[in-house]
Amino acid sequence: MAQMVINPTVKDYKSEVKPTWCPGCGDFGVLNATFRGLASMKLALDQTVVVSGIGCSSRFPHFMKTFGFHSVHGRALPVAQGLKMARPDLNVVTVGGDGDFFSIGAGHLVHAALRNIDITVVVMDNEIYGLTKGQTSPTSPHGHVTKSTPYGLMASQFNPVATVLSLNVGFVARGYSAKPKDLAALIEQGINYKGFAFIHALSPCPTFYHTFDAWDAAVTPIPTDHDTSDRSKAIALSMEMEKPYIGLFYREERPTMDEAARQLAENAKPFNIEDYMKRYA
Numbered sequence: 001m002a003q004m005v006i007n008p009t010v011k012d013y014k015s016e017v018k019p020t021w022c023p024g025c026g027d028f029g030v031l032n033a034t035f036r037g038l039a040s041m042k043l044a045l046d047q048t049v050v051v052s053g054i055g056c057s058s059r060f061p062h063f064m065k066t067f068g069f070h071s072v073h074g075r076a077l078p079v080a081q082g083l084k085m086a087r088p089d090l091n092v093v094t095v096g097g098d099g100d101f102f103s104i105g106a107g108h109l110v111h112a113a114l115r116n117i118d119i120t121v122v123v124m125d126n127e128i129y130g131l132t133k134g135q136t137s138p139t140s141p142h143g144h145v146t147k148s149t150p151y152g153l154m155a156s157q158f159n160p161v162a163t164v165l166s167l168n169v170g171f172v173a174r175g176y177s178a179k180p181k182d183l184a185a186l187i188e189q190g191i192n193y194k195g196f197a198f199i200h201a202l203s204p205c206p207t208f209y210h211t212f213d214a215w216d217a218a219v220t221p222i223p224t225d226h227d228t229s230d231r232s233k234a235i236a237l238s239m240e241m242e243k244p245y246i247g248l249f250y251r252e253e254r255p256t257m258d259e260a261a262r263q264l265a266e267n268a269k270p271f272n273i274e275d276y277m278k279r280y281a
């Protein structure tokens with residue numbers, strides 16, 4: 001349960017529930033980065049809500065002392081957007097796995113991206129379904145052999161960063177759970193950003209797929225001279241899948257739907273049904 005704590009530090013964000021993830025799970029690094037990001041902002045525990053779907057990664061809210069909502073598989077985004085529309089004073093952080101956001105929740109991701117409501121999304125991508133024991137997800141590579149794809153995955157690999165860049169998202173970043181300080185900085189920037197902020201967090205599942213070694217060798221910092229206001233260049237960087245770039249791909253300030261709806265409500269004239277019906281006379 002969230003409480004009033006003046007100047008919270010990392011330990012204040014930790015709940016009494018100890019993470020139930022397998023030893024070595026990448027999600028520990030993402031949780032640690034989230035604690036650090038919130039603590040660096042001194043974000044009030046009782047003004048922050050962490051919303052998740054279902055999956056190993058979606059257990060997140062239980063481990064945090066903020067408010068939390070462990071919702072339904074693939075439905076974290078509708079809950080988070082509704083929450084922000086109803087309670088604009090709250091910081092809403094939405095977390096979950098690649099299955100949650102890119103498989104069953106993919107339709108919600110598209111519309112949430114287009115709406116641009118002021119929430120932060122952190123996707124823990126392990127490129128498989130962890131909780132249900134290692135079946136392929138949309139981010140599994142083509143040819144990947146699992147219990148559900150004994151002859152190798154026949155579908156192509158989904159590209160989350162390229163997808164959200166093409167959907168006009170104004171804050172797009174990728175972090176890696178083995179680099180929690182860098183990831184914490186991206187989470188902090190994402191929460192500070194006014195609008196839909198998307199953070200793709202590479203987070204290995206050593207029990208059913210990647211170990212850290214493969215991604216340690218592959219991840220590549222975005223070149224320091226990258227212009228983060230250049231969407232085309234950001235898309236070009238996002239197309240590199242073998243050596244995934246980490247850092248901030250793109251940032252642009254854009255009007256948010258929650259703000260526009262608030263202004264509409266503030267300026268609305270009293271509704272008169274008779275005047276309204278005249279247009280159909």
Ligand SMILES: Cc1ncc(C[n+]2csc(CCOP(=O)(O)OP(=O)(O)O)c2C)c(N)n1
Binds near residue numbers: 056098124
């Ligand atoms: C509506 C619905 N469909 C399917 C499931 C079964 N299910 C639970 S978690 C999950 C996928 C988990 O993968 P991901 O979202 O990537 O999270 P991870 O466990 O890897 O962190 C599935 C298919 C469910 N709980 N609810």
Ligand code: SF4
Binds near residue numbers: 022024057126130
């Ligand atoms: S099954 Fe994989 S994703 Fe789930 S807790 Fe274990 S290591 Fe993490």
